[in-house]
Amino acid sequence: MAEHNALGKAGEDAAVAYLESHGYVIRHRNWRKGHLELDIIAAKNDELIVVEVKTRSDADIMQPEEAVDRQKIKHTVRAADTYIRFFQIDVPVRFDIVTVVGKPGNFKIEHIKEAFYPPIF
Template sequence: MAAKDVLGKQGEDLAVRYLERQGFTVLSRNWRCRLGEIDVIATRASLLVACEVKTRSGTRLGMPSEAVDSRKSMRIRRVLNAWLRTHRVRWCDIRFDVVSIVAERGRPVALQHLEGVF
């Protein structure tokens, strides 16, 4: 596994633990279909959250959340619609979040949860 993939998996694991501590139940991780992938799908009460997790080892290229552009957000919307059909979810409140993680060597990991970003 490439270093980038290891960092991404560690970031997703951290994001899932964080969401669970916030009272969410994770329904799916890395759910894929022909349209793409969603990193985390979680629920709390009647709220369903599709969460994109972005992890970087530094900020020289900007904050990880800045990588979620309009093209990426549209893909996530389409994939979530496929997830809803596959799991026969008819109605619920839906929110799209981004968990941004910066894991710089020698520094504490910084996690930022951005709610309702698109």
């Protein structure tokens, strides 16, 4: 596995552990349907939370959440809509970002709740 892929998996594992320790129930990880993918789908307090995870070894050049641009938001919302329809879910949905910065075993995790809202198409 390439080093950046290993870092990404370790970051996602850390994000899952963080969410679970804060009372979130993980429904799916890396859910795929065709070309659509969601990093983490969680539930808490009768709400569905779609979590985009961004892992970086450092944040000197750019903050990880800055990588969630307009195109990424549109793609994530489209994937979430497909997920909701596929599983026939009827609860409020929230879009969060979890940033993971550092090295495995020494990550700094930040949870940005309601990081973005679905754009109007």
